[in-house]
Amino acid sequence: MPTAPLALLVASAFAGAAIYVSVAEQPARLGLDDGAALRQWKPSYARGKVMQAAMALLGGVLALWSWWESANLLWLIGALLLLAPWPFTIFVILPTNHRLEAMPADAPGPETRALLVRWGRLHLVRAALGSAAALVMLAAFYWRL
Numbered sequence: 001m002p003t004a005p006l007a008l009l010v011a012s013a014f015a016g017a018a019i020y021v022s023v024a025e026q027p028a029r030l031g032l033d034d035g036a037a038l039r040q041w042k043p044s045y046a047r048g049k050v051m052q053a054a055m056a057l058l059g060g061v062l063a064l065w066s067w068w069e070s071a072n073l074l075w076l077i078g079a080l081l082l083l084a085p086w087p088f089t090i091f092v093i094l095p096t097n098h099r100l101e102a103m104p105a106d107a108p109g110p111e112t113r114a115l116l117v118r119w120g121r122l123h124l125v126r127a128a129l130g131s132a133a134a135l136v137m138l139a140a141f142y143w144r145l
Contacts, residue, residue, distance in 0.1 A: 004066040007075070008137045010059030011082050015130035017052060022127045026120040034108040037116055042105060045097065052126070056085050063137060074140030081133035085126045093122045 025044065029037045063079035066072070096119050103109055 003062045003069065004075070004137075004141055007059055007062035007066050007078070008134065008141050010055050010062060011078065011130065011134040011137050014052060014055040014059055014082065015127065015134045017048070017055070018123065018127035018130045021048065022120065022124050026123065030113075030116065030120070034112045034116075035105060038100065038103060038108050038112055039105040041100060041116060041119070045100070049097075053086070053089075056082055056130075059133070063133075066140070070140075070144065072140050072144060074136055074143070078133045078137035078140060081129050081136060084129045088125060088129070092125075093119070096122060 029040050029044075032040060060079045060083035063075050063082060067075035067079060096115055100112075100115050100119065103112060103115075
């Protein structure tokens, strides 16, 4: 099953990146004043969304392929967990993202801090989904059913 180690690797990278954002970058960002926090969030988000979206999609497809090759249900569960950030982001996080992107960084509004805090809480779900996916895929990799 050559796709299995790659699926696990990509899922782990996704989880690691999402955890890093939640435990290091977001708290550091919130230590800044509102304008500086928003200025930092904008390019970070612009770069991170491409990377994390690609990893979720690639890892999900590789896990689906591993499921197809092995018929191990854990790969399917891992794939669904790793792909779940896509609809969660589109339907739940994206409205917050759009509001933050529309704010001028040189003149943050009264809701800037609240939206950044909300974004951080919502991003924790992505970290949890990625971590769960990586753990399920690790189990699938070692316990071939």
